[in-house]
Amino acid sequence: MDVQALFKLSYGLYVISAHSGERDYGCIANTLQQVTAEPPRLSVALNRNSVTAKAILESGHFCGTVLTxxxxxxxxxxxxxxxxxxxxxxxxxxxxTDENGARYLTEHAAARYSCKVVDTLDLGTHLLIVGQVEEAETLSQEPVMTYDYYYRVVKGGTPPTAPSYRGNASAAPQPGKKKQWRCKICGYVYDGDPLPADFVCPICGKGADQFEPV
Ligand SMILES: Cc1cc2nc3c(=O)[nH]c(=O)nc-3n(C[C@H](O)[C@H](O)[C@H](O)COP(=O)(O)O)c2cc1C
Known part of the structure; x- marks a missing residue:
């Protein structure tokens, strides 16, 4: 099988959130999509170990926010x-905060959809959660973030918990440029050399052994 062929699929980037107990939960997902129009329903594939997925199942609701x-x-x-x-x-x-208590971003956000869970399908590593849109709101007219833009321009990475995991971003070295180190996990760039041996990535919390020279 040509696994690379799967990388031709295109996606957006979303924050999926929920409120359960006294806590606010949220995670990034690229797998939110509209699956029916009448009534409007969305599906999202979340890792079964994600605490956001557990909060969604507990509360029966989630909010999907489109990132810009x-x-x-x-x-x-x-x-x-x-x-x-x-x-x-x-x-x-x-x-x-939506009517079900789920928090959502109002910055870097193009729209949000508050959904009631109507179905769940166990896919093994992931749960496919289907929600009926109860409220939808446009938050800005900024261009929306696509998965492709995230990889090419933001130069971010994806953790193995994402269904579309494809390894990590790596940039071509730029001659003459001050040396930098990139976190192989999330794409964070450290300016300078050497990278301290005890350096911890401020974004994803991984150690210096997960950095590579840019
Ligand atoms: C670009 C990107 C796309 C992601 N897509 C998904 C996804 O579709 N489904 C999923 O379960 N996790 C996805 N993740 C990973 C979760 O956001 C990540 O595991 C998160 O830490 C889970 O948080 P939680 O444990 O608080 O729920 C993605 C992460 C990134 C950076």
Missing amino acids: ETADLKLIGTFGFQNSEAVDKFAAFSTG
Whole structure:
């Protein structure tokens, strides 16, 4: 099988969020899509170990937010590489709260959809969650972030928990440029040389052994 052929599929980039108990949960997903129009329903494939997926199943609701091209590695690193039970992922961002209590970003966001879970399909590593849109709102007219833009321009990476995991971004060396080190996990770039042996990536928390020279 030509696994590379799967990389021809195109996606957007979204924050999927939920509120359960006293906590706010959220993660990055590229797998949100509209699956029916009447009534409007969306599906998203979430890793079964994601605490956001558990919060969605507990609360019966989720909110999907469309990211814009202005979303940077700090935002995607926070939501896409960290655990919602370890950090308050929303703390550093402007947010709103939907009618089900789920928080969503109001910056770097083009639209949000508040959904009631109507079906779940167990796919093994992932759960396909289907939600009926109860409320939809346009948040900005900025161009939306695509998966391709994230790889080519933002030069971010994807953790193995994503269904479309394809390894990590690596940039071609630029002669004459000050030496930099890139985190192979999330794409964060450290300016300078040498990279301290005890350096910890501020985005995804991995150590210096996960960095490669740019
Ligand atoms: C670009 C990108 C795309 C991702 N897509 C998905 C996805 O579609 N499904 C998924 O389960 N995780 C996906 N992830 C990984 C989750 O966002 C990540 O595992 C997150 O830390 C889970 O957070 P939580 O444990 O707080 O729920 C993606 C991450 C990135 C950076």
